[in-house]
Amino acid sequence: MIPLILYEIPSKLEGNYWSPNPAKPRFVLGYKGLPFQLEWVEYADIASRMKEIGARQNKFPDGRELYTLPVLSDPNTGALVTDSWKIAEYLEETYPDKPIFSNKSKGLILAFDTAASNLWKAAITFPLLRSSEILNERNAKFFITAREAGLKEKFSEFSPEGPKRDEHWAIFERAMETCKEWYDSLEGKWLMGDVFSYADILIATRLFWFKRVLHDDEWEKIASWHDGRWGTLLADVERECNVV
Ligand SMILES: N[C@@H](CCC(=O)N[C@@H](CS)C(=O)NCC(=O)O)C(=O)O
Structure with a gap:
């Protein structure tokens, strides 16, 4: 299996991780035991980097459209998924072992x-x-x-x-x-x-x-x-x- 790619946001903290939304799919990937690697994208570069890879924008309840992280790329299926909830759904459907929606x-x-x-x-x-x-x-x-x-x-x-x-x-x-x-x-x-x-x-x-x-x-x-x-x-x- 080819490792999945999770787009994450770095910080000045030791260990980098801090952001709650990218943490959600990271926890799901870990729970399901799926191999993955991270690509760190600086907060200010999210829109340009996501445009570059062809990720779709997220839609907020107030109508705003915005490039956001997390985004997950799965080279095994070609899927490129924006939004932590959509990623959770995708991972559950594609990799149903160890369910998160029992x-x-x-x-x-x-x-x-x-x-x-x-x-x-x-x-x-x-x-x-x-x-x-x-x-x-x-x-x-x-x-x-x-x-x-x-x-x-x-x-x-x-x-x-x-x-x-x-x-x-x-x-x-x-x-x-x-x-x-x-x-x-x-x-x-x-x-x-x-x-x-x-x-x-x-x-x-x-x-x-x-x-x-x-x-x-x-x-x-x-x-x-x-x-x-x-x-x-x-x-x-x-x-x-x-x-x-
Ligand atoms: N509902 C989205 C929210 C994602 C979100 O707001 N992500 C923030 C980082 S935690 C972001 O990328 N913001 C981009 C910006 O503010 O330009 C999800 O769960 O994935």
């Missing part, structure tokens, strides 16, 4: 993806601010301009220290409380009880993002909530997906 759960997990995004929506300007700090100057500039346009807010307003940042932390904690309720509703360490699924990858890749971009004390605060279960969950999913 028990016909794909529709529910798609709905869960939206629910999980909405859960953190109001708090993620803080990790976005921290994300800009782990990119080099050129990419940080690009990233900030793009996020300002997306959020319709000046960068300095994203999550300034003080009441606004405190409110983001409060929203964060409430979100993790909801997440805890989801996990507590069944016995077993995964969201579907004993069955590992893409839903766990959706939660873990966000935790992964927080761990990578937030300052150590900030991540440790999140990891320690609810008896340290979030640090443990991330480690469990990483082990399950062979990404450590």
Whole structure:
């Protein structure tokens, strides 16, 4: 089998990885035990590089069309897939061993993806601010301009220290409380009880993002909530997906 190619975004961090969306297919590839290699594309070069390889643009709910990562190329089939969800679907259909949508759960997990995004929506300007700090100057500039346009807010307003940042932390904690309720509703360490699924990858890749971009004390605060279960969950999913 020829290794698949996953297009990823680098950072200044040791180990490079940081971005939650490319992490999703990376975790799936690891879980399914598929061979793959990475092609690193600087944030500011995503559009030009993706145009060059013929990837399609992504369409956002507000109608914007944008070249985004992750993109996956599969030389075994000739497929070139944009968008983490579409990649997950593609990998599941093409390589069904070790399923990520067991028990016909794909529709529910798609709905869960939206629910999980909405859960953190109001708090993620803080990790976005921290994300800009782990990119080099050129990419940080690009990233900030793009996020300002997306959020319709000046960068300095994203999550300034003080009441606004405190409110983001409060929203964060409430979100993790909801997440805890989801996990507590069944016995077993995964969201579907004993069955590992893409839903766990959706939660873990966000935790992964927080761990990578937030300052150590900030991540440790999140990891320690609810008896340290979030640090443990991330480690469990990483082990399950062979990404450590
Ligand atoms: N729904 C898409 C979102 C992908 C996305 O927003 N990717 C970001 C990086 S994490 C990106 O490539 N943004 C390009 C830009 O802002 O120009 C997915 O899940 O793949």
